[in-house]
Amino acid sequence: MSEIPAAEQFAGKVVVITGASAGIGSGFAKQAAAYGMKLVLADIAEEKLNTVAEDLRAQGVEVEAVRTDVSDPASVEALAERAYDRFGAVDMLINNAGIMAMGFSWEVPAEKWDAVLRVNIGGYVNGLRAFVPRMLEQGTKGWILQVSSIGGLFPSPLMSPYSVTKFGTLALTESLHYEMQMRQAPIQVSVVLPDSVKSEIFSAAKGESTLPAADAFNDALQQRADTIGITPEEHAARVFEQVAQGRYWVTAQPEAVDQGIVPRAEMIRDRVNPVLSFEV
Template sequence: MISTASNAVITGAASGIGLGLAREAARRGLRLILADRDADALAAATAGLPDALAVPTDVTDRAAVDRLADIAFERFGRVDLLFNNAGIMATGFSWEIEPSRWDASLAVNVGGVLNGIRSFVPRMLKANVPARIVNTASVGGFNPSPLMAPYSATKFAVVSITESLKVELDMLDAPISVSLLAPGPVRSAIFDDPFSGEIHPATQKFVDALRGMIGQYGMDPEPFAAAVFDAIERGDYWIVPQPEALDPMLEQRHKMITERAQPRFDFLS
């Protein structure tokens, strides 16, 4: 489908994975609309790309995402690829993470994806031409982690919403394809400020370990994005550029549940 794709809309495009996707899309000749709530970083990101329009957008704002869709359909007449990619991290003990951080996690990581679906799918159905929606979850959307419950919960939700969306569109024989993107560690800004409230030493240790792991084993956004576009070219639903970060964990989780074993977490042991 991507061989006929000529344009893409990407949220969270000013940094990390979104910026990598934007650069790779530009390299492949796609026209772009890039959205992010950080208008300055977005302007800087867009400036380096040949045919990219920056549309500062907070994905938690339904009206703003509607406006983003209007701009995209007006400019392109159709949208070939939509990446619902914006996401934020929150770390700490579940009961200590500030309510505002919990709310923001739900609003960005789940609400942002829903807003993308609500604004773009009806317009895509009306256009009635091939298109693809790629929702960014995480390998963490398959395995809950302690000390980042808002992240785990919201990424589980993205996995679930994306599967529902895929089957619903199939039920209508719509020409809209769906992909679930599950990144493993990718070097980005997501762990720059994952705290809220007082930082418990266990949380600091956990974040330090994750930052170290991403620094050591993380992919850079550009090769990561190239793998994503290769998967889109193949028409994959499951886009898992780092299967080594997902498959062993899935197997262990499956075993834990079928054997009714106690949840545990080995990362820091």
């Protein structure tokens, strides 16, 4: 484990952040800027992306803002081209853009299932396909952060598309980590497990389900984020410190992992049937 502080390791490095115009992604952008990193910011929401980029440029930060749909391989490939054209290197990739869908698994419309799979998993795969070959070719120390969720450890009712993709991110990221070891590549892989962070992810999914319980659950999660959620800036600072230490498992809210992971492992080991632990 490294003891060199994040600010020292990351200063002057180039970071690509997807989903950078809101929530967790915008927090990463601000914190990376505070370390003196050069930023390539990607998001499908172009106007908001440009606002975030302009604010940072006004502070003297070098920023390339690229309207990107992470679910489209060609769009992510174009993002990689822009990043390398502008800065000549990419040292850190943060796959972060994600969306939510609420409802009973059998009632979520096929298009919505498809959208969540295409953004939350397809987007990360597209990111790896576009950037990993270039980063390997570069041959310098690099970092890949994949934002999963506490929901990638503990499945939830009424948000199965999301749970599926966040579990999938765990599998994808661990595979990638082993593959980097096989290639003896100088690229450190980390999976990020946020609990509640103040963001727009729940409000963006509001009203999509016809099921009152799904909206109520969405409201409860939004309220939890508003009250006990940490800010995206706090989240980013804690995450970057752990990444700088060389950690694979990264969480700004370790208590959420600690509380659940051993009981879950014991439940599986002892073949105990899962029981719904809350009411909606």
